[in-house]
Amino acid sequence: MTIHKEGHKILAVLAAGLALANLLIYRLAPGFLPLAGAVSLLIFGLILQFFRHPRREILESDNNIVYAPADGRVVAIEEAEETEYLKERRLQVSIFMSPLNVHVNRNPVGGQVRYLKHHPGKYLAAWLPKSSTENERTTVVIDNGGTEILLRQIAGAMAKRIRNYLQVGQEVRQGSEMGFIKFGSRVDVFLPLNAEVEVKTGDKVKGNKTVIARLKG
Numbered sequence: 001m002t003i004h005k006e007g008h009k010i011l012a013v014l015a016a017g018l019a020l021a022n023l024l025i026y027r028l029a030p031g032f033l034p035l036a037g038a039v040s041l042l043i044f045g046l047i048l049q050f051f052r053h054p055r056r057e058i059l060e061s062d063n064n065i066v067y068a069p070a071d072g073r074v075v076a077i078e079e080a081e082e083t084e085y086l087k088e089r090r091l092q093v094s095i096f097m098s099p100l101n102v103h104v105n106r107n108p109v110g111g112q113v114r115y116l117k118h119h120p121g122k123y124l125a126a127w128l129p130k131s132s133t134e135n136e137r138t139t140v141v142i143d144n145g146g147t148e149i150l151l152r153q154i155a156g157a158m159a160k161r162i163r164n165y166l167q168v169g170q171e172v173r174q175g176s177e178m179g180f181i182k183f184g185s186r187v188d189v190f191l192p193l194n195a196e197v198e199v200k201t202g203d204k205v206k207g208n209k210t211v212i213a214r215l216k217g
Helices: 005-028 030-050
Strands: 065-067 072-082 088-097 104-106 111-119 137-143 148-155 162-164 177-181 185-191 211-214
Touching: 005 030, 072 185, 088 211, 111 148, 111 162, 137 162, 148 162, 148 177, 185 211
Parallel strands: none
Antiparallel strands: 065 211, 072 088, 088 185, 104 177, 111 137, 137 148, 148 185, 162 177
């Protein structure tokens, strides 16, 4: 287990701020120092766990398998019209990440990045259906050689920063890191209509470990 690079600066600033606060309490109200120290450790621990980056190898490299791109809970499986890039009906699988989930986003298939675009927007609760089109979001399309899979990283009420590390034209490996969303968010996956979905609404999934669908052909 390592700490993700997105958390290094935040954790350093937080540690310095908590240390300074405890020093002031020690000088002004030393009787409260044990309580302040315990609260500081709790706060630091909560933020620290958010930036954890577990090593996750995919179980089987196969571009007809679509792995979960994130840890979290499946909040929607439905047919939807994808209007930004694909311009057709697709199966949409949506995964909501709470602040307690690992927030590393991973490539569910390998192939070439065909499209990448960031959209500014609102910060509605990420589990709401309209967050997919109204919230701040980044859309990625990966061509796996047989079809195009569209992924959408969506900011939520707490998530204010989406990071995506891909570039158009880049060849990506299945299971490699795609990006990171800070403090609660959602990832939508748009699959062909004939994909065999292997999860159901309410299921908990893990990035690179849970197979969410199998592609035909």
